Amino acid sequence: MASGTLYTYPENFRAYKALIAAQYSGAKVKIAEDFIFGETNKSDAFLKKFPLGKVPAFETADGKYITESNAIAYYVANEQLRGKTDIERAEIVQWFGFADSEILPASCAWVFPLLGLMQYNKQTIEHAKDDVKKALTALNSHLLTRTYLVGERLTLADISVATTLLHLYQYILEPSLRKPYQNVNRWFQTVIYQPESINVIGAFKLADKTLEYDPKKFADVQEKSSAKKEKKEKRKEQKKEPKEPREADVDLADEIAAAEPKSKDPFDTMPKGTFDMDSFKRCYSNEEETVSIPFFWKEFDPEHYSIWFGEYKYPEELTKVFMSCNLIGGMYQRLDKMRKAAFASVCLFGEDNNSTISGIWVWRGQDLAFTLSPDWQIDYESYKWEKLDPNKDETKALVKQYFSWTGTDKQGRKFNQGKIFK
Amino acid sequence: MVLCSVECVQRVSQYLRIPPGNLYMSENNILASDDILPNQCVEGFSAIVQALIMNSTSPARHLGSDTEKQALTRQWLEYAVLRINYADNALNSKRILRDLNDALKSSPYITGTEMTLADVVSYHLLHGIVKDLSQQEKAQYVNISRWFDNIQQDDEIRQKLQLVNFDLLNLYL
Numbered sequence: 104m105a106s107g108t109l110y111t112y113p114e115n116f117r118a119y120k121a122l123i124a125a126q127y128s129g130a131k132v133k134i135a136e137d138f139i140f141g142e143t144n145k146s147d148a149f150l151k152k153f154p155l156g157k158v159p160a161f162e163t164a165d166g167k168y169i170t171e172s173n174a175i176a177y178y179v180a181n182e183q184l185r186g187k188t189d190i191e192r193a194e195i196v197q198w199f200g201f202a203d204s205e206i207l208p209a210s211c212a213w214v215f216p217l218l219g220l221m222q223y224n225k226q227t228i229e230h231a232k233d234d235v236k237k238a239l240t241a242l243n244s245h246l247l248t249r250t251y252l253v254g255e256r257l258t259l260a261d262i263s264v265a266t267t268l269l270h271l272y273q274y275i276l277e278p279s280l281r282k283p284y285q286n287v288n289r290w291f292q293t294v295i296y297q298p299e300s301i302n303v304i305g306a307f308k309l310a311d312k313t314l315e316y317d318p319k320k321f322a323d324v325q326e327k328s329s330a331k332k333e334k335k336e337k338r339k340e341q342k343k344e345p346k347e348p349r350e351a352d353v354d355l356a357d358e359i360a361a362a363e364p365k366s367k368d369p370f371d372t373m374p375k376g377t378f379d380m381d382s383f384k385r386c387y388s389n390e391e392e393t394v395s396i397p398f399f400w401k402e403f404d405p406e407h408y409s410i411w412f413g414e415y416k417y418p419e420e421l422t423k424v425f426m427s428c429n430l431i432g433g434m435y436q437r438l439d440k441m442r443k444a445a446f447a448s449v450c451l452f453g454e455d456n457n458s459t460i461s462g463i464w465v466w467r468g469q470d471l472a473f474t475l476s477p478d479w480q481i482d483y484e485s486y487k488w489e490k491l492d493p494n495k496d497e498t499k500a501l502v503k504q505y506f507s508w509t510g511t512d513k514q515g516r517k518f519n520q521g522k523i524f525k
Numbered sequence: 526m527v528l529c530s531v532e533c534v535q536r537v538s539q540y541l542r543i544p545p546g547n548l549y550m551s552e553n554n555i556l557a558s559d560d561i562l563p564n565q566c567v568e569g570f571s572a573i574v575q576a577l578i579m580n581s582t583s584p585a586r587h588l589g590s591d592t593e594k595q596a597l598t599r600q601w602l603e604y605a606v607l608r609i610n611y612a613d614n615a616l617n618s619k620r621i622l623r624d625l626n627d628a629l630k631s632s633p634y635i636t637g638t639e640m641t642l643a644d645v646v647s648y649h650l651l652h653g654i655v656k657d658l659s660q661q662e663k664a665q666y667v668n669i670s671r672w673f674d675n676i677q678q679d680d681e682i683r684q685k686l687q688l689v690n691f692d693l694l695n696l697y698l
């Protein structure tokens with residue numbers, strides 16, 4: 104059975120194709136850890152394997168390299184998904200083309216300006232709307248008499264076309280706009296609500312209201328993007344700096360960050376105290392825990408900072424280990440702006456289908472930090488939060504355990520993987 | 526005549542590969558089976574089908590992957606007994622086809638996005654009716670046609686029943 108490593112940034116709809124296919128086939132697809140978009144895929148080592156520097160990209164367990172999301176999905180799929188007869192396989196390739204040339208360009212042209220990723224141009228958008236309409240009308244009549252795009256069971260054609268429509272259904276097609284395409288709606292929901300898709304995408308919600316154009320957003324994204332470029336240049340000089348969030352190129356990868364309105368840093372309103380977060384993070388990155396943990400306790404300023412234990416509330420929902428790591432990674436990304444005044448080590452204990460997630464967090468202030476900004480509130484309610492008393496021995500033990508990635512969870516599951524928020 | 530008959534249970538049991546027990550019509554004209562459950566007589570079409578499902582290797586696949594979907598499947602089995610059971614007269618069948626056609630407008634399978642035993646049972650109950658529909662009627666009930674054509678492609682579900690032809694459907698839409 105196919106197995107290998109998939110390079111991608113999180114929540115990439117193109118990578119979803121392969122990940123969903125792998126859910127059906129049981130192929131072992133590992134997501135490359137520590138992938139930083141704009142950095143990893145531009146490194147010499149990556150370009151040697153994948154000259155275009157684009158993701159998703161796949162490295163098979165026996166050292167072969169595949170690019171193009173449809174090809175990767177095909178490789179990790181099974182016979183049912185690939186089509187059983189020549190005509191089915193031909194039709195599947197036909198739908199790959201349809202998704203990439205009839206839907207994707209029009210969808211991007213419509214969605215990106217609304218997300219602030221592209222300049223708004225009324226004419227371009229009107230043109231894109233027409234093209235989307237044409238594509239959806241064609242799909243709708245195809246699906247009037249069919250349950251799936253090809254044959255009578257779900258295939259790669261469904262996975263590929265549905266994931267290509269994700270952004271339209273997520274940001275644009277509010278109820279009145281999608282109403283004319285009832286057959287497409289039925290089929291789309293069928294594809295993305297299969298348990299195999301939910302395992303990858305999560306619980307998808309169709310747009311309630313079309314995203315509105317906001318000229319400020321574009322300006323903000325541009326500003327952010329150039330600011331980050333500068334930072335990146337700087338970082339190249341001092342190598343072992345704490346890790347940066349992925350780069351804000353004008354790309355799909357950043358639509359989510361870009362969709363957020365620009366906000367002031369809520370930590371700025373609190374006194375800085377004596378704890379220098381950056382120097383601790385540097386120490387943690389460069390030194391063994393035998394050095395960095397004592398350093399933490401020496402520098403920690405209990406008056407202005409607090410230590411928290413956060414535990415994921417729904418461990419029974421955790422299936423594959425790599426998915427759970429994505430969950431943590433996704434949360435970190437959404438909390439991007441917290442990094443300046445926060446640090447965390449979140450660990451996954453156990454194995455596939457039997458695991459828990461918990462972590463130790465440190466941030467400025469004495470209260471739960473997530474309520475400070477509307478941007479930070481997506482994930483925290485899925486966790487149980489307990490403030491720890493820095494003077495207690497139990498706290499010292501927990502900090503040691505989580506910072507050094509050792510030990511077990513409360514039920515004795517072994518440490519499996521950890522991720523650092525810094 | 527009723528459609529939720531001994532024969533229908535036999536076909537479902539063949540699909541599930543679970544013996545249906547000793548099937549008969551009890552005194553008050555209710556379908557019953559003596560040995561699906563140990564030392565117990567199970568009465569009623571829906572109860573028998575559910576007992577078969579519980580005896581099968583993967584009840585969740587046939588009932589639905591979560592409790593809500595399972596409840597819907599059970600609800601549908603009751604509906605089958607109360608309504609579809611009597612679909613074999615012209616007036617009833619029109620009403621049932623109309624209801625089912627509506628239900629299948631926004632979801633591909635009877636209880637939502639997953640195929641369950643509700644689809645298998647309904648396929649068997651309705652086969653006799655759908656196979657006699659005219660081309661115009663197949664177009665009129667296009668959602669049923671789409672659903673039926675999807676279900677009948679599975680040989681284990683269809684068994685020896687005749688494939689209903691929907692090839693000309695597009696011409697009448």
Ligand SMILES: N[C@@H](CCC(=O)N[C@@H](CS)C(=O)NCC(=O)O)C(=O)O
Binds near residue numbers: 115156171354
């Ligand atoms: N047709 C390719 C497109 C891949 C692609 O454009 N990837 C983008 C991200 S969504 C990328 O890696 N861009 C980096 C770059 O252009 O440098 C596929 O479907 O895989």
